[in-house]
Amino acid sequence: MAARSGPDQDRIDPEVLxxxxxxxxxxxxxxxxxxxxxxxxxxxxxxxxxxxxTIQWVTTGYLLALGIAVPxxxxxxxxxxxxxxxxxxxxxxxxxxxxxxLAWNVxxxxxxRVVQGAGGGIMFPLLTTLIMQAAGGKALGRTVTxxxxxxxxxxxxxxxxxxAILTHLSWRFMFWVNVPFCAAGLILAARFMxxxxxxxxxxxxxxxxxxxxxxxxxxxxxxxxxxxAGSAAGFAHPDVIVPLVSGxxxxxAFTAYALRLxxxxxxxxxxxxxxxxxxxxxxxxxxxxxxFSLYGAMLLLPLYYQEVRGVSPLMAGILLxxxxxxxxxxxxxxxxxxxxxxxxxxxIAGFLIVAASTIPFALAGxxxxxxxxxxxxxxxxxxxxxxxxxxxxxxxLGLDKQQIAHSSxxxxxxxxxxxxxxxxxxxxxxSAVVTGRHGDLATAFDIAFWWATGFSAVAVLxxxxxxxxxxxxxxxxxxSVHLAVLGWRGDIRRRRGSARGRRRAVPAGxxxxxxxxxxxxxxxxxxxxxxxxxRPRSALRPGDPGRDAAGSGWLRDRxxxxxxxEPGPGNLPDR
Numbered sequence: 277m278a279a280r281s282g283p284d285q286d287r288i289d290p291e292v293l294x295x296x297x298x299x300x301x302x303x304x305x306x307x308x309x310x311x312x313x314x315x316x317x318x319x320x321x322x323x324x325x326x327x328x329x330t331i332q333w334v335t336t337g338y339l340l341a342l343g344i345a346v347p348x349x350x351x352x353x354x355x356x357x358x359x360x361x362x363x364x365x366x367x368x369x370x371x372x373x374x375x376x377x378l379a380w381n382v383x384x385x386x387x388x389r390v391v392q393g394a395g396g397g398i399m400f401p402l403l404t405t406l407i408m409q410a411a412g413g414k415a416l417g418r419t420v421t422x423x424x425x426x427x428x429x430x431x432x433x434x435x436x437x438x439x440a441i442l443t444h445l446s447w448r449f450m451f452w453v454n455v456p457f458c459a460a461g462l463i464l465a466a467r468f469m470x471x472x473x474x475x476x477x478x479x480x481x482x483x484x485x486x487x488x489x490x491x492x493x494x495x496x497x498x499x500x501x502x503x504x505a506g507s508a509a510g511f512a513h514p515d516v517i518v519p520l521v522s523g524x525x526x527x528x529a530f531t532a533y534a535l536r537l538x539x540x541x542x543x544x545x546x547x548x549x550x551x552x553x554x555x556x557x558x559x560x561x562x563x564x565x566x567x568f569s570l571y572g573a574m575l576l577l578p579l580y581y582q583e584v585r586g587v588s589p590l591m592a593g594i595l596l597x598x599x600x601x602x603x604x605x606x607x608x609x610x611x612x613x614x615x616x617x618x619x620x621x622x623x624i625a626g627f628l629i630v631a632a633s634t635i636p637f638a639l640a641g642x643x644x645x646x647x648x649x650x651x652x653x654x655x656x657x658x659x660x661x662x663x664x665x666x667x668x669x670x671x672x673l674g675l676d677k678q679q680i681a682h683s684s685x686x687x688x689x690x691x692x693x694x695x696x697x698x699x700x701x702x703x704x705x706x707s708a709v710v711t712g713r714h715g716d717l718a719t720a721f722d723i724a725f726w727w728a729t730g731f732s733a734v735a736v737l738x739x740x741x742x743x744x745x746x747x748x749x750x751x752x753x754x755x756s757v758h759l760a761v762l763g764w765r766g767d768i769r770r771r772r773g774s775a776r777g778r779r780r781a782v783p784a785g786x787x788x789x790x791x792x793x794x795x796x797x798x799x800x801x802x803x804x805x806x807x808x809x810x811r812p813r814s815a816l817r818p819g820d821p822g823r824d825a826a827g828s829g830w831l832r833d834r835x836x837x838x839x840x841x842e843p844g845p846g847n848l849p850d851r
Contacts, residue, residue, distance in 0.1 A: 302461020311434025345397025435593025602657020
């Protein structure tokens with residue numbers, strides 16, 4: 277199916293936007309909870325009179341329940357429907373939050389955190405599945421900017437809220453913060469989400485118990501092993517090697533079982549065969565390895581500010597805000613460019629920016645200007661947004677509704693294990709260097725940041741596996757960036773209701789021919805007359821993609837090759 281260009285493909289369906297906003301309200305509770313608790317472990321250990329290894333289970337237990345519950349989302353979606361499953365998972369998370377706030381000792385807190393993880397584990401892939409199914413393969417890049425919004429807001433607001441609560445209130449309020457989001461999410465979902473309960477005649481799918489018995493403990497064992505590696509400062513320990521080897525063996529056994537069951541026309545818990553598609557396989561690999569360059573460095577940054585520069589947790593959260601701001605700013609242009617030219621060049625550029633902006637921290641010391649580091653954090657955030665959006669979007673390229681659910685689970689598991697692996701590796705490196713340097717924290721963090729930079733450079737090479745992009749794409753990239761920025765600026769003008777801004781839209785043939793791409797500057801004249809606006813011959817230089825040497829013509833009436841676009845479902849070239 278050839279990709280089409282026009283207003284219908286360039287903008288997100290209002291129904292998709294409505295569903296996304298309803299789901300995001302409830303999902304913010306999960307995101308804020310994860311980022312808030314991560315800065316409170318020291319306070320929890322003091323208040324609950326627990327040792328550091330014991331209090332670590334507040335996070336480890338949550339992650340274990342999260343990993344076990346993620347695969348259940350595919351079966352639950354077929355069995356109960358998206359609306360009922362979402363509301364049930366949100367209710368479980370709400371109960372776990374209230375229980376955590378009322379915990380009487382460290383054991384009860386860990387137990388209630390496991391309940392929270394069970395609800396959150398279903399919500400993570402279900403959010404992506406429901407929004408992507410509603411999008412129907414259109415404007416994938418821009419749709420992912422909505423899906424990724426909670427994950428972008430969490431690192432900005434979570435540490436600030438957590439630091440403020442720990443400074444001025446009791447730690448129990450960290451969990452009461454979730455209650456308003458959960459309640460609002462339940463009300464909105466019950467009232468506005470369409471009912472999608474399976475019909476009376478629809479056969480009810482059976483839960484794949486053998487698959488669950490293999491995959492769930494396999495993921496849990498890998499997470500336990502990686503968590504032990506970070507706390508034990510090394511991988512050469514029995515409590516690290518045994519869980520890791522057992523977990524990898526169980527996941528490999530599940531892979532063989534699921535493939536055999538799929539060949540027999542069965543319904544495995546997770547359809548591993550989606551990895552035979554290049555977009556899903558490449559996106560999963562990049563998401564896994566991004567744990568080293570992205571999540572590992574996100575562990576180092578707050579520790580650097582607190583241990584080397586001696587700031588409080590609240591001030592460390594404030595100093596990390598520029599990175600979150602940069603991520604939010606880059607998500608819009610990244611989504612537009614992903615829809616226009618494909619995921620590969622955007623992801624490569626993003627990883628290069630992340631690598632370059634991590635180097636200043638490897639060269640920084642205790643007295644380096646905080647303003648200069650904030651500027652580099654802003655640039656690093658721009659790179660993070662450019663990495664996240666295209667990689668997530670390409671994972672759903674050309675999939676049907678059933679495959680979207682399985683791709684959500686596969687990519688989520690890859691991202692979770694990769695994040696744990698990257699965090700453990702950099703934690704081990706940091707601890708080893710501190711021991712070898714006799715407690716020289718500044719030098720230890722410099723070396724750890726150099727490792728994070730090297731991992732980002734390797735991720736650049738891995739991103740070449742992503743589909744989308746060619747030698748023509750690289751030549752067209754500067755022009756596409758220019759068009760995306762102009763379209764972004766035009767959207768801001770329209771939102772302000774400025775008639776003057778609409779009249780001064782970029783004329784054809786001057787600044788890149790924006791009128792030839794009505795979806796960028798919001799020109800809807802083509803919709804009213806039933807066809808797209810003409811593309812002038814002067815819009816592009818001879819030889820550029822989209823230039824038709826035979827005549828100006830109508831852009832939408834030309835074959836995809838004459839539009840400078842690759843054939844494939846949606847707007848992303850599947851090549």
